[in-house]
Amino acid sequence: MTASPANIVEIAGVTKRFPGVLALDRISVGFRAGEVHAVIGENGAGKSTLMNILAGDLRPDGGRLLVDGKEVKLASPLDSRAQGITVVYQELALCPTMSVADNIMMSDMAARSVVSLLPRDMMRREARAALTRLGMGGLDPDTKVGRLSVAEMQLVEIAGAVRQNARVLVLDEPNSALSKRESERLFEVVKQLRAEGVTIIYVSHHLREVLDIADRVTVMRDGRTIVTMDNEGLSEDQLIRAMVGRDLGAALQWSLQVEPRPEGEDSVLTVENLEAAGLEDVSFSVRAGEILGIGGLPDSGKDGLGDALFGLSARRGKVTIDGKELRGADPLAAIRLGMSFVPADRRGAGGLLRMSVADNVVSASLPRFSLAGFVRRGAVRREARAQVARLDARISHLGQKLGTLSGGNQQKIILGRSLVTNPRVLVLHEPTRGIDVGAKAEIYSILRGIAGEGMAIVMISSEIPELIMNAERVLVLRDGRLSGELTGQSINETAILARAMTS
Amino acid sequence: MADTVRSGARAAAAGRFELSRLLRVREAGVFIALVVICLFLTFATDAFLTSVNLLNIGRQVSLLGIMAVGMTFVLISGEVDLSVGSTYAFSGLATGMLIIAGWGLLPALGVGLFAGVVIGVVNGILSTYGRLPSLIATLGMLSIVRGAALILTNGQPVTVNLRNGAQPSVLDTFNFMGQGYLFGIIPMQLVFFAVIAVLAWLVLSYSNFGFRVYAVGGSAKAARVSGISVNTVKIWAFVLMGLLAAFAGILSLAFLPSGQAGRTGLGLELDVIAATIVGGASLSGGEGTILGTILGVLIIGVMRNGLVLMGVSPFVQELMIGLVIIIAVGIDKWTTRRTA
Ligand SMILES: Nc1ncnc2c1ncn2[C@@H]1O[C@H](COP(=O)(O)OP(=O)(O)O)[C@@H](O)[C@H]1O
Ligand SMILES: [Mg+2]
Numbered sequence: 001m002t003a004s005p006a007n008i009v010e011i012a013g014v015t016k017r018f019p020g021v022l023a024l025d026r027i028s029v030g031f032r033a034g035e036v037h038a039v040i041g042e043n044g045a046g047k048s049t050l051m052n053i054l055a056g057d058l059r060p061d062g063g064r065l066l067v068d069g070k071e072v073k074l075a076s077p078l079d080s081r082a083q084g085i086t087v088v089y090q091e092l093a094l095c096p097t098m099s100v101a102d103n104i105m106m107s108d109m110a111a112r113s114v115v116s117l118l119p120r121d122m123m124r125r126e127a128r129a130a131l132t133r134l135g136m137g138g139l140d141p142d143t144k145v146g147r148l149s150v151a152e153m154q155l156v157e158i159a160g161a162v163r164q165n166a167r168v169l170v171l172d173e174p175n176s177a178l179s180k181r182e183s184e185r186l187f188e189v190v191k192q193l194r195a196e197g198v199t200i201i202y203v204s205h206h207l208r209e210v211l212d213i214a215d216r217v218t219v220m221r222d223g224r225t226i227v228t229m230d231n232e233g234l235s236e237d238q239l240i241r242a243m244v245g246r247d248l249g250a251a252l253q254w255s256l257q258v259e260p261r262p263e264g265e266d267s268v269l270t271v272e273n274l275e276a277a278g279l280e281d282v283s284f285s286v287r288a289g290e291i292l293g294i295g296g297l298p299d300s301g302k303d304g305l306g307d308a309l310f311g312l313s314a315r316r317g318k319v320t321i322d323g324k325e326l327r328g329a330d331p332l333a334a335i336r337l338g339m340s341f342v343p344a345d346r347r348g349a350g351g352l353l354r355m356s357v358a359d360n361v362v363s364a365s366l367p368r369f370s371l372a373g374f375v376r377r378g379a380v381r382r383e384a385r386a387q388v389a390r391l392d393a394r395i396s397h398l399g400q401k402l403g404t405l406s407g408g409n410q411q412k413i414i415l416g417r418s419l420v421t422n423p424r425v426l427v428l429h430e431p432t433r434g435i436d437v438g439a440k441a442e443i444y445s446i447l448r449g450i451a452g453e454g455m456a457i458v459m460i461s462s463e464i465p466e467l468i469m470n471a472e473r474v475l476v477l478r479d480g481r482l483s484g485e486l487t488g489q490s491i492n493e494t495a496i497l498a499r500a501m502t503s
Numbered sequence: 504m505a506d507t508v509r510s511g512a513r514a515a516a517a518g519r520f521e522l523s524r525l526l527r528v529r530e531a532g533v534f535i536a537l538v539v540i541c542l543f544l545t546f547a548t549d550a551f552l553t554s555v556n557l558l559n560i561g562r563q564v565s566l567l568g569i570m571a572v573g574m575t576f577v578l579i580s581g582e583v584d585l586s587v588g589s590t591y592a593f594s595g596l597a598t599g600m601l602i603i604a605g606w607g608l609l610p611a612l613g614v615g616l617f618a619g620v621v622i623g624v625v626n627g628i629l630s631t632y633g634r635l636p637s638l639i640a641t642l643g644m645l646s647i648v649r650g651a652a653l654i655l656t657n658g659q660p661v662t663v664n665l666r667n668g669a670q671p672s673v674l675d676t677f678n679f680m681g682q683g684y685l686f687g688i689i690p691m692q693l694v695f696f697a698v699i700a701v702l703a704w705l706v707l708s709y710s711n712f713g714f715r716v717y718a719v720g721g722s723a724k725a726a727r728v729s730g731i732s733v734n735t736v737k738i739w740a741f742v743l744m745g746l747l748a749a750f751a752g753i754l755s756l757a758f759l760p761s762g763q764a765g766r767t768g769l770g771l772e773l774d775v776i777a778a779t780i781v782g783g784a785s786l787s788g789g790e791g792t793i794l795g796t797i798l799g800v801l802i803i804g805v806m807r808n809g810l811v812l813m814g815v816s817p818f819v820q821e822l823m824i825g826l827v828i829i830i831a832v833g834i835d836k837w838t839t840r841r842t843a
Contacts, residue, residue: 077728093728095721097789102714103725109714110730116711 007066008033008199009054009085009168014063016049016223020436023049025223026063031168036190036200038210038231041220042243042497043298043462047203050220051172054201055087056080081107086161087170092153096146101127103145104160130159134189151182158189162198169193172203176299187213205297207236208503219243236502244493268456269339269425274317276308277301280480282317286425286456291447293471293491294460296500301480302460303344306429309458310334310341321424338424340364342414344433346407351414353403357395358384360402361416387416391446408432408439415446426450427458432466444470464496476500532834533782533798537805544809551812558690564804565692566591566751567774568797572703573744574779575796579707580740581720581788582630582637586622587748588771589648594618595752596652596762599661608673612753619749620742622648627738637741645772652764662761681757692754699747704793716740720788777824778803781831802827 007030016024023046031037039047052058053065056074064071067083074080080087094103102109104127109118127141136155145153154174161169171190175183190200190213204210210217211234218228219242227242267285274282278301286292296302308315311331319326321337334341343349352360361384362369369380384398393412395405402410411431418426431447432440447470451457461467467474474491476484476499484499486492544551570587577584598615602608622644629640663669663677683691707713718726719736726733756762782799784791806827810820 078730081728081730093722093725095718095725095789097721098717102718106718106725106729106731109711109718110726112711114710114712114715118709118711118714120709 006030006032008068009201010066010069011050011053012064012066014050014053014060014065016046016053016058017061023223024053024060027220027223027225028063029218029225029228031199031201032216033167033199034194034197035215036194036202036213038202038204038214038217039220040204040207040210040217040239040243041226042464045220046223047220048172049223051087051170051201051203054080054085054168054170055089056085057087081164081166084165084167085170086164086166086168087172088154088157088161088174089172092157094145094153094157097144099142099144100131100139100148100156101141103156104130104141104163107160107164126163127159130163131155133162134159134192135185149182150177151179151185154178154186155189158193162193166198168199168201170201170203173205173298174202175204175206175209176297183209205299205501206503207239207501210239211236221245237498240494240497240501243497268322269458270318270320271309272318274308274315274319276304276315277313278304278480279308279315279477282477282480282482284475284482284485286458288424288454288456289451290473291451291457291459291471293467293474294458294477295462295464295467295474295496296477296483298462299479300477300500302462302477303429305477306341306343306427306458306460309427310339312341335364335421338422339427340418340421340423340425341427342411342418342429342431344430346410346414346433347403351402351410351417354401356399357388357393357402357405357413358398360413361387361420364417365420383420384416387420388413390419391416392442406436406439408435408443411435411439411443412446415443419450423455425456425458427460429460430462431459432461432463440466464493467496468492478503530783530792530795530798533795533802533831536831537798537802540802540805540809544805544812548809548812551809554688556808556812558688558693560801560804560808561693561696562690563808564800565690565696566755567771567778567803568696568800569699569747569751569754570744570771570775571778571782571796571800572700572793573747574775575703575782575784575791575793576707576716576740577637577744578776578779578784578786579720579788579791580716580737581723582737582740583641583776583786584626584637584741584744585641585772586626586644586648587744587775588768589645589652590619590622590745590748591752591755591768591771592762592764593622593648593652593655593752594749595754595756595767596656596661596764598753599663599756599760599762600656602663602669602673602677603661603667605668605670606673607670608676611673615753616746616749619745619747619752621745622749623742623745624738626745627734627741630741631734631737649764652767656764658763658765660761660763661756663756664760677757678760681754681760692758695750695754699750700793700797707793712736712739717789720790722789774803777828781828799831802831 009031011027011029013026013028014024015026027050041047049058053060056077056079059075065074066072072083074083101123105123124141128137131137131139134155136159139152145156148156158169174186178186187209190202194200202214211231214231216228216230217234217239219226219239221243266287268288270285272283294302294305304313307313309319311329311334315328321339324337326337327333347353352363358380362380369376369383381398388395391412393409395409402413405413432443447457459467459471468491471491472487474486474496475482476496478500486495550556570591574584574587594615597618598611601611601614626637626641626644629635630637633640663674665671665674680691685691685694707716715731715736718731719733723733752768778799779791779796780786781802782791782795782797784796803824806824807820810823
């Protein structure tokens with residue numbers, strides 16, 4: 001493959017493998033000097049992996065990277081910056097305890113002699129100039145970065161990059177954390193930078209915005225680039241059509257025929273006018289034996305739903321289980337009324353990684369396994385053994401530490417912990433994140449099994465195939481509100497994406 | 504409805520912001536506390552506000568202060584050094600033994616200071632390239648260096664005087680460093696502290712190296728991405744700390760003028776860290792100033808002095824110092840925004 005001279009950065013056949021996942025599969029795409037190039041694709045398509053390779057944070061397993069037509073190796077973020085490539089991360093690389101000017105000028109200072117005086121006036125002046133260039137002249141260079149909003153921090157990081165004569169600026173889902181006003185500000189900056197000849201690679205889920213500011217759009221799916229299109233007469237529908245068609249792969253074989261629920265059954269969980277961080281006026285209900293899927297973009301509010309329902313974060317509105325109202329911000333009450341929650345962060349909030357499989361299984365129902373303050377070891381082992389068998393978890397022995405299991409088996413044990421509490425409602429957040437395909441399928445069939453026994457399941461997921469395969473009903477969130485409800489035959493990728501992405 | 508939730512949160516955040524803005528200059532809070540304590544002692548005792556007593560306080564806090572200056576660099580860089588009490592003992596005793604052995608002043612001083620530098624380098628390398636948390640690395644070094652001091656002195660006291668073999672001219676200068684007065688009134692220890700503090704303040708606030716220390720402690724990632732060598736900066740902070748702890752230990756022996764490896768500087772690291780933290784440095788790195796550290800050292804010194812003048816029992820003194828640490832740091836935590 002020969003590099004087109006107009007391409008400032010060219011990705012030629014790049015492959016990146018993670019354990020069990022082929023994140024990038026011989027990808028090729030060229031970014032032209034001075035364009036705004038949007039990269040879109042479903043969650044897990046490989047967008048961030050590609051951007052991390054450009055940032056020098058990940059090394060490709062195969063393929064070539066060309067900058068100005070010459071092959072380069074990007075072994076560290078410093079290498080990337082030396083090539084004029086700057087990636088603005090979502091977890092920003094800023095120093096919160098230092099001032100705006102200090103942060104913008106940090107690279108300049110690093111390039112100077114360590115025994116020189118600090119040119120404070122010059123730093124302030126130059127920082128202000130860099131900010132003014134981005135239309136941010138009002139921001140005081142002496143403010144501590146830790147006191148800024150996320151949007152302002154992003155702009156400070158961009159200002160620093162621009163000062164370093166970044167020729168390529170990568171923004172990976174920059175507006176997930178931004179308000180509408182802040183996003184608009186960011187677009188102004190993007191347009192301004194393009195006018196100055198900076199190439200901008202823009203990863204976003206917001207199709208409207210992509211159509212507004214991009215010169216070209218590349219669509220990714222399953223670690224491949226599907227198509228790169230000129231943004232002329234493109235519509236949101238066209239973009240969605242290019243994004244769908246995910247390879248559901250082996251998981252599909254496991255997909256059972258979902259039987260429609262008889263009408264008129266009583267709801268176990270009802271939620272009325274729920275308001276919480278990032279959520280507004282959300283109402284729905286779940287019946288016994290039903291798997292309700294909840295989908296949406298990263299900033300749709302769906303990631304806060306589990307915490308709000310379970311009472312880990314503040315909420316308003318009415319939540320009832322079997323007609324009994326559940327007070328907010330009280331997880332213990334939620335457990336008592338029969339709700340169990342499996343959070344997305346398995347390694348952090350989910351499991352006790354340093355404790356044994358047996359201890360994890362009973363950790364949510366200790367009173368039942370205690371006598372006069374002592375844990376009844378025999379009962380614990382019996383229950384743990386029963387759960388391990390039921391969930392078909394592959395472990396060497398019950399005393400094995402949870403942290404040493406594979407992701408799929410960890411998740412099975414965590415599910416087991418929920419099941420031991422005999423919940424009426426099971427709320428799952430990203431139930432198969434980071435789990436290999438085989439284990440995913442097993443977890444799906446376990447979930448359908450427990451639903452069949454009459455439990456109500458709420459499955460909050462970014463993975464559209466997962467929702468399609470398991471849920472009888474799918475609710476889609478957008479901008480904190482319900483934007484659609486799909487049932488039975490109408491649940492498909494296009495329908496979900498359209499409700500999640502188009503405005 | 505959600506709007507009211509949100510605007511409420513914003514108003515609360517704004518309220519806290521105002522308050523923290525008042526206390527933003529952390530030194531201001533510590534300074535006010537110091538002034539209040541001094542005013543109280545001025546009225547409560549006759550002896551407090553006299554030049555003799557104030558200079559005496561200055562002398563008493565000097566060694567603590569010299570070490571706290573070093574600790575400021577280490578804490579800002581995001582690390583901590585628990586080995587300073589041992590370094591203080593080792594370097595002082597080593598220099599003392601060399602003087603007794605008839606060495607000249609400069610070679611003896613040089614060896615003591617060099618020992619501090621070596622300890623600093625080891626601390627630094629273990630905590631960076633060695634990937635040990637500095638809490639663990641320097642905890643190990645605390646014992647190692649203390650043990651080395653015990654082995655070196657065979658556990659015996661070291662007393663620097665003519666009878667033990669010191670050269671008279673060397674002894675005069677050595678004693679002057681620890682016991683003498685500049686212009687017959689300002690204690691030499693205080694002079695050293697003042698000079699070191701001013702130099703450190705200039706370095707930390709006005710030099711490129713100082714900038715890097717803040718950057719490394721504030722966000723190692725940001726520093727690295729900008730091209731700052733995080734490990735190098737941290738190692739230098741440890742070296743500076745080792746050097747200053749060694750110097751303080753040497754001055755201590757010159758003042759007393761005897762020491763014993765089993766006792767000298769025992770537990771001193773906690774006083775040093777306490778003074779630095781009262782002065783506004785944070786254990787999580789990125790924050791702290793020399794001015795704040797000086798104020799922190801003075802608060803602890805003035806408290807000790809005042810409680811003695813008021814005839815408060817030493818047991819109660821200890822307790823009061825502990826309260827000051829908790830209140831001083833607590834005020835900061837309770838009034839500033841949680842998210843940095
Ligand atoms: N550090 C990692 N370890 C293992 N798998 C990863 C890692 N990062 C990403 N993946 C996997 O690679 C695939 C692509 O992820 P990513 O690039 O983050 O997608 P996108 O940004 O398009 O949502 C996903 O299947 C994801 O689970
Ligand atoms: Mg991503």
